Amino acid sequence: xxxxxxxxxxxxxxxxxxxxxxxxxxxxxxxxxxxxxxxxxxxxxxxxxxxxxxxxxxxxxxxxxxxxxxxxxxxxxxxxxxxxxxxxxxxxxxxxxxxxxxxxxxxxxxxxxxxxxxxxxxxxxxxxxxxxxxxxxxxxxxxxxxxxxxxxxxxxxxxxxxxxxxxxxxxxxxxxxxxxxxxxxxxxxxxxxxxxxxxxxxxxxxxxxxxxxxxxxxxxxxxxxxxxxxxxxxxxxxxxxxxxxxxxxxxxxxxxxxxxxxxxxxxxxxxxxxxxxxxxxxxxxxxxxxxxxxxxxxxxxxxxxxxxxxxxxxxxxxxxxxxxxxxxxxxxxxxxxxxxxxxxxxxxxxxxxxxxxxxxxxxxxxxxxxxxxxxxxxxxxxxxxxxxxxxxxxxxxxxxxxxxxx
Amino acid sequence: xxxxxxxxxxxxxxxxxxxxxxxxxxxxxxxxxxxxxxxxxxxxxxxxxxxxxxxxxxxxxxxxxxxxxxxxxxxxxxxxxxxxxxxxxxxxxxxxxxxxxxxxxxxxxxxxxxxxxxxxxxxxxxxxxxxxxxxxxxxxxxxxxxxxxxxxxxxxxxxxxxxxxxxxxxxxxxxxxxxxxxxxxxxxxxxxxxxxxxxxxxxxxxxxxxxxxxxxxxxxxxxxxxxx
Ligand SMILES: Nc1ncnc2c1ncn2[C@@H]1O[C@H](COP(=O)(O)OP(=O)(O)O)[C@@H](O)[C@H]1O
Ligand SMILES: [Mg+2]
Numbered sequence: 001x002x003x004x005x006x007x008x009x010x011x012x013x014x015x016x017x018x019x020x021x022x023x024x025x026x027x028x029x030x031x032x033x034x035x036x037x038x039x040x041x042x043x044x045x046x047x048x049x050x051x052x053x054x055x056x057x058x059x060x061x062x063x064x065x066x067x068x069x070x071x072x073x074x075x076x077x078x079x080x081x082x083x084x085x086x087x088x089x090x091x092x093x094x095x096x097x098x099x100x101x102x103x104x105x106x107x108x109x110x111x112x113x114x115x116x117x118x119x120x121x122x123x124x125x126x127x128x129x130x131x132x133x134x135x136x137x138x139x140x141x142x143x144x145x146x147x148x149x150x151x152x153x154x155x156x157x158x159x160x161x162x163x164x165x166x167x168x169x170x171x172x173x174x175x176x177x178x179x180x181x182x183x184x185x186x187x188x189x190x191x192x193x194x195x196x197x198x199x200x201x202x203x204x205x206x207x208x209x210x211x212x213x214x215x216x217x218x219x220x221x222x223x224x225x226x227x228x229x230x231x232x233x234x235x236x237x238x239x240x241x242x243x244x245x246x247x248x249x250x251x252x253x254x255x256x257x258x259x260x261x262x263x264x265x266x267x268x269x270x271x272x273x274x275x276x277x278x279x280x281x282x283x284x285x286x287x288x289x290x291x292x293x294x295x296x297x298x299x300x301x302x303x304x305x306x307x308x309x310x311x312x313x314x315x316x317x318x319x320x321x322x323x324x325x326x327x328x329x330x331x332x333x334x335x336x337x338x339x340x341x342x343x344x345x346x347x348x349x350x351x352x353x354x355x356x357x358x359x360x361x362x363x364x365x366x367x368x369x370x371x372x373x374x375x376x377x378x379x380x381x382x383x384x385x386x387x388x389x390x391x392x393x394x395x396x397x398x399x400x401x402x403x404x405x406x
Numbered sequence: 407x408x409x410x411x412x413x414x415x416x417x418x419x420x421x422x423x424x425x426x427x428x429x430x431x432x433x434x435x436x437x438x439x440x441x442x443x444x445x446x447x448x449x450x451x452x453x454x455x456x457x458x459x460x461x462x463x464x465x466x467x468x469x470x471x472x473x474x475x476x477x478x479x480x481x482x483x484x485x486x487x488x489x490x491x492x493x494x495x496x497x498x499x500x501x502x503x504x505x506x507x508x509x510x511x512x513x514x515x516x517x518x519x520x521x522x523x524x525x526x527x528x529x530x531x532x533x534x535x536x537x538x539x540x541x542x543x544x545x546x547x548x549x550x551x552x553x554x555x556x557x558x559x560x561x562x563x564x565x566x567x568x569x570x571x572x573x574x575x576x577x578x579x580x581x582x583x584x585x586x587x588x589x590x591x592x593x594x595x596x597x598x599x600x601x602x603x604x605x606x607x608x609x610x611x612x613x614x615x616x617x618x619x620x621x622x623x624x625x626x627x628x629x630x631x632x633x634x
Binding site for chain 2 (some may be wrong): 011295299
C-alpha cells in the first residue's frame with residue numbers, strides 16, 4: 001500500500017503547476033465558503049440574540065391561550081416570590097414581567113387604538129435599553145403615573161410632553177378602564193408599526209388602571225446560554241401548572257425563523273456554486289492527468305498490474321489533490337474566522353445609523369462552528385470520490401493493446 | 407520443449423471499412439531458450455503477433471497455447487495475472503514509471519507479485535547489477551539515457567522471473583551503439599540464464615544478432631530461418 005501511496009503522491013507532482021492550481025481552487029473556494037458560512041451563521045446568531053434581547057426573550061410564560069387571544073382574561077398572577085423562585089435556576093439571568101393590552105387613546109379629536117405595556121421600568125431598561133430610545137421628556141420609574149408614547153403616535157395625536165391623553169378601554173373582567181394620563185416621555189422605534197402604536201406605563205400603574213391587580217400577561221425570560229432553552233423549558237413546565245403556556249423564541253417569532261430559513265437557502269445555493277468551482281478544478285485536473293497517461297496505463301496493465309490497483313492509485317491522486325486544498329483552506333481559515341468572530345466588521349455611515357436605530361449594533365458578526373468544517377470536508381470528499389470515477393471508469397474500459405499503440 | 411504454440415491464428419481488424427488481416431493464418435512454435443526475432447516492414451503484423459502471444463489481443467480464429475495453457479480460456483484478470491508471472495515485457499519506449507527510480511521500477515513488478523520487501527530489494531539490486539546499472543539504481547528514468555532506460559526495462563522483465571521476454575522493437579528508439587549493447591546484454595542473459603527472448607525489429611543490424619528470424623509480410627510468415 002505504501003508503494004501505491006508513494007506512486008500516487010509523486011504522480012501529483014509530475015505537473016506541479018497544474019496540481020497547485022487545482023489544489024488552490026479548492027483552497028480558495030473552501031476559505032470563501034467558510035467565511036460566507038461564518039458570516040451567515042454569525043448573522044443568524046446575532047439576529048436571534050438581538051431579537052431575544054430586545055423583544056421576545058428566550059422563553060415567555062403566558063396564561064393559557066393568551067398568545068392566541070391577547071386578552072387580559074388570560075393574564076396570570078405574579079409576585080416577587082415567583083420571581084425569586086425562578087431566579088434560583090442558574091440558567092435564568094433576567095425575568096421581565098409585562099402587562100400588555102390594547103386600549104383607545106385620545107387627544108383632542110384624534111383617537112387611536114394602541115398597545116399599552118405595563119413594565120418594570122428598571123428591569124425593562126436593563127434588557128431592552130428602552131431608556132435610550134427616549135427622544136423627549138423622561139423615562140418611567142416604578143411609581144410613575146405618566147405614559148410614554150411612541151414618537152410616531154405622538155405625531156399622529158399631535159401630543160407633546162406635558163400634555164395629557166385619555167386612555168380608555170376595558171380592564172380585567174371587563175371593568176372599564178379610563179383615565180387622563182400625562183405624557184412624560186416620547187420614545188422612538190425604528191420599526192414603523194411599533195412607532196405608531198406603542199405606549200408604556202409602569203407595571204403598578206397599569207395593573208391599577210386595568211384593575212388587574214397583581215396580574216401580568218407575560219414573563220420574558222433571558223438565559224445566559226441559548227443552548228439551555230430546552231432544559232429551562234422543562235424546568236418551567238414543572239414550575240408552572242397547566243394554566244400557563246411556555247413558548248421559546250422560535251415559537252414566538254416564526255417570521256424570524258422563516259426569514260433565516262430563506263436566507264440560509266440562498267446561502268446554500270451560493271455554496272453550491274462554489275462547490276461547482278471546486279468540482280471543475282478537481283475534475284478538470286483528473287481528466288488531464290488521465291488523458292496524458294494512457295500509454296503509461298497501457299504498459300502497467302500489460303506488465304501485470306491489475307486494473308483495480310491502477311484505479312486505486314488514480315483515486316488516491318484525486319483524494320490527495322482535494323485534501324491538499326481542503327486541509328490548507330480549513331487550516332488557513334481558522335485564524336481568519338477566529339479573528340472575525342472576535343473583531344466583527346464595523347459598519348459606518350448611513351447603514352450604521354439605520355441599524356443602530358433598529359436597536360442593533362452596526363457590525364457584520366461572524367460565528368465559528370466545527371460543523372461548518374465537517375460539512376466542507378465531507379462535501380469536498382464527496383466531490384473527490386465522484387471525480388475519481390472518471391479515471392476508474394476509463395481504466396476499466398482501457399484495452400492495453402489499444403493504449404500502447406497510442 | 408515447446409513454450410509458445412500458434413495454430414492457424416488469424417487476427418482481423420474490422421474497425422475500418424476494409425477489414426485488415428493483421429495476422430493471417432499463422433502456425434508457429436517457439437521453444438524454451440530461443441533468441442528469436444520477428445521481423446518485417448512496418449505494418450506487417452509484428453506487434454499484433456506479439457500482442458496475441460501475450461494475450462493483450464485476442465485472435466479472430468485459431469488457438470494459442472503458452473506454457474502449456476490455452477490462453478483463450480482466460481478472462482481479463484486471469485490474463486493480467488498470467489502476464490505478470492509468465493511474461494517479461496520490454497517496450498519500444500515509456501517502459502518505466504517516470505516517478506520511480508530504477509530500483510523502484512524493478513521492485514514494483516515484484517510488489518505486484520507479492521514478493522516480500524527484503525526479497526524485492528535484493529533482487530532489484532542484483533538484476534540492475536546484471537544489466538550493468540549498479541551505480542544507477544537510485545536514478546529516475548529522466549536521469550538515464552535511452553539505452554540505460556531499456557536496460558532497466560530488461561532488469562524489470564527478468565525480476566519477475568518470467569518464462570520468456572517479449573520485446574516489441576526494443577531498439578527502435580536507440581542509437582546503433584546503444585542498440586548493439588542492449589542486444590549484447592540480451593544475448594548474454596539468453597546464454598547464461600537460458601532466458602527466452604522474442605523481439606520484433608526491422609533493423610538489419612539487430613536482425614543479424616538473432617538465432618532465429620521469423621519474417622512476416624502482410625500478416626503471413628514469409629520466411630522462418632535458423633541462423634548459425
Ligand atoms: N487496432 C487496430 N485497428 C485496426 N487496424 C489495426 C489495429 N492495429 C493494427 N492494425 C493494422 O494491422 C496491421 C499490422 O499492424 P502491426 O501489428 O502494428 O504491424 P507492425 O508492428 O509490424 O508495424 C497494420 O495494417 C495496422 O494498420
Ligand atoms: Mg509494431
